[in-house]
Amino acid sequence: MATMKDIARLAGVSTSTVSHVINSSRYVSEEISERVNKAAKELNYTPSALARSFKMNRTKTFGMLMTTSTNPFFGEVVKGVERSCYQQGYNLIVCNTEGDQVRMKASINTLLQKRVDGLILMCSSLVGERFDIFEQYPDIPIVVMDWGPMHFTSDKIQDNSLRGGYLAAKYLVESGHQSIGCITGPLNLYQAQMRYEGYKRALNEANLSFNGDWIVESDFNCEGGYQAFNTIYSKGTLPSAIFVCNDMMAMGVINAANEKGIRIPEDVSLIGYDDIHIAKFMSPGLTTIHQPKYRLGQSAVEMLLKRLEDPSRDAHVVQLEPTLVERSSVKKISQ
Incomplete structure (x- = not known):
């Protein structure tokens, strides 16, 4: 497997220059960047996502915790989360709790241990719960989807x-x-x-x-x-x-x-x-x-990204407004 040293040797530049081009961490002239990218392509170089995550302290992964349900409402929300993650270059790990408190806490532990960059929680059994583990990961942003009062700091998206x-x-x-x-x-x-x-x-x-x-x-x-x-x-x-x-x-x-x-x-x-x-x-x-189910999922991803950009900002609440959709199941009665 090709390494940055191999690319540097072929392109005639230093390993640090190759790193700056690959990671976009510093300006490198167009001519040198082209040489480095050409060398990387010739060598079939694939950057290590794991190595990059340790260097940048980001895994480009979000975790989502939800209660399994036959209600397609949840699937439509997850679709919005998944697509937004993809558009932002993020991966998504989804954990289902099936309404089990023990499984819910184990899933939270798993997601945090996998060093996710942020958590989206859509789980009714979280209401009123206190999670000491969140205090061990104060830098992990959390977005909660409309489940009432929480005993931990988070941004929140709620339907009116x-x-x-x-x-x-x-x-x-x-x-x-x-x-x-x-x-x-x-x-x-x-x-x-x-x-x-x-x-x-x-x-x-x-x-x-x-x-x-x-x-x-x-x-x-x-x-x-x-x-x-x-x-x-x-x-x-x-x-x-x-x-x-x-x-x-x-x-x-x-x-x-x-x-x-x-x-x-x-x-x-x-x-x-x-x-x-x-x-x-x-x-x-x-x-x-x-x-607005798709928008609900999209907003959750947007809030996590904003929190990553500005960890010190106050907790935000975004309220999405419902609208009436008229079809055929209501009869109009003459007054």
Whole structure:
């Protein structure tokens, strides 16, 4: 395998000059740079990423910790992270925790020991956790994706879930609905709580009453939405519309309603949350609240790079705003 010394000998320059050209660490004239690059090409020289990482104290690698989920929302976010890393010349190591606290802490240890340049955390089980290990790596920048209060320093990207929940319920009100139910996510999670608060705000603003039989806490999964709709159905009279706090649960609701011969939106209108890719292919197409998932992943990478450039800057919070996407699952009722 060719070395820098071999290149220096062939190009007729010093080894340090070769290093400056290869690593772009100092200005070298165009004529000499061309000689060095030509020699490197002739010798099929491949720089050692490991050696370069030790010299520059950078591995050009980010780590990402996430909870495994069947929800394609997470995959769409990871796609944004991966593509942004590629565009910036970074590698990405993704670790799935599967909701296991022990595995989560082991994964954090693994990523830090691999000398990643920064960490992206998208893991609900981190909420309220204290990680002493982060104190051993104070120079590693961390970006957390919208999981509520943390007991460690980090930059944060969050979806405005309060506004998203409000937009969803307000749209149902403006469509003429007065009996509006809500299938929430786990209310111990920050986003689920905020979406529910937004729903309540919109109903209070419209002076509409709440019916406890039409409000069910669920789990953000298809099966949870299926069971939640069956719970509402078992109470008797159905609301004219339901805000389902993510699209995966909305899929379960549509399935349960179809089994019972309940038509959407003719009998019950639905609005979801997330705008996952398959939402527009549901039958009917799902009206939902769009989260900028690709932008969420892209922003995480951008924040890590900015933190690497300026480690002393104050912790930042970037809030991404949700928007309404109208499709066919909400019926307009004449006032």
